Amino acid sequence: MGLLDRLRKTLSGRSAAFAAARQPAGRANWNAPTGSARKAMDGAIRTIADRSRDAVRNNAYASRIVDLWVANAVGTGITTTWKVPEGSNSGAAPEAAAWANWAAGPGCDVEGELDWAGLQALAFRAVVESGESLIWMRSVRPSADNPVGLALQVLEADRLDWHHTGMAPNGNRIIQGVEVNQRGRKVAFHLREDDDDFPLLRRAHAKRIRVPAEDLIHLYRRRRPGQLRDVSWLAPILWQLRDLSEYESALLKKAFVEACLALVVTGDDEESVSGEVLQDAAGNKVEYLEPQQILYRRGGGTIETVNPSGGGDHAGYARRHLEAISVGAGLTYDQVSGDLSQANYSSLRAGKIEFRRLLEQVQYTMLVPMLISRVARRFHAQGALLGLFPSDYLAPFHVPPAPEMVDPSKDTAALIAQVRAGFISQDEAVGMFGSNFDDVMAKIAKANKKAKELGVILDTDPRYVAKSGGAQDAKQNAAVQLAADDAAQA
16 A cells, blocks of 8 residues: 555544545545546546447447437427517417427528427437537528528537637636636637547647637536536446446357357277367367367267356346446336336336436426527527517427326326316416417317317317216306307407
8 A cells, every 4th residue: 555545544534424434444445536527527528428429339228328318308399489478469479480480490400401309309419428519509591491590500519629728818718618707607619620530630739719608509417516518428337338238249159159069079090080189070170169060089989969058147137237227327227128027007107207307307407498498599589680579588488398108098087186186287287298288278279169160069078078978968058158159259
């Protein structure tokens, strides 16, 4: 033990009121790195990102983990509903039509390929896989499918010049390409013009572009105060993923050996076999077993059977390993493995409740405030400059996709009971399905009006049909009809 280790042991022994701070006898030293969140990222971001991308390319479980997070957090896109200004007679927000055109087509993408939902998924995928992503909000010429002239470009965070650390001429600090002011607020990003297709020497001396923070969204999950960048979400489980992959490869090789039924012929003709090595019928030296092989060696004229046998609880080990991987990824075992053999309604529901808590935290503390809201605000600002919208900004509603129900009949019945008991409001219940209450009510009113005009009574209309399927009583029908007439006259 060196002098430094003895000093650490002495100091820890003096202040080890907590067992976690002690060094138990016979245990290896736990020398945890010290420092801020920024220091912890130094030298680790690129290595972890490269290893995570390699795992996603070549490991089925790593690829599925990324797909699961993107599918659940973004799905077909987080939708935005604009608020109607008070006193408006149009019934629709001034931004609604322009936003619908912008979000529905590739005009919002600088590269002209993805719509708004696709850009959300691409940006978030890079966050899970690499730890962070960049979304550059750029001004383009307005068009029919992009009426405000706002286009987005999703970049991998590798474009941040991680070599660039020091003091800026204006007195700000630059840390791995991120420029912050004296309060620690991000004011600009320094991007390399070149990408990683160029040699390392050229990348280290590439030209840089300074992009103001108001034009660039840096999307990542903040886990510690003062954190400026982040690592891949696969970082805690990268070695487990690699170990499991290598373990399964070893099992495959073992299975090949176990399938090798062979015969070893010990001949009494010393001229036919030379030396003490095994040979095939042609006299070639054999070093690897193959199925149905017949091998020869010098000896006393006997025949032996080579039949390798297997053993071990391989499935149990792999399952336990995969359970640990699932926990580290923030997902459930059945999600990552696809194994539902031991699942039931209760276990699936319990697992999904915890996952949905984590999912909502990611959606409402990262995706919505850092990405969706900033793009919506920039969209409104550019439209207001063009005279398309009023200058007053009414923050819209952002609704993530609704999670799938484990058992629709049971979950729906429970939701109805909560609404009837007053535990939640009807608009909250509608929001759980990824919809806006006002939009849903408008669609229901439109459908009911159309059905009445055509003289159609549907059993889904509680004004005329009771829950049991029978008609409502005449008194209630008359009241409904009178209310509908009054509404039509108004």
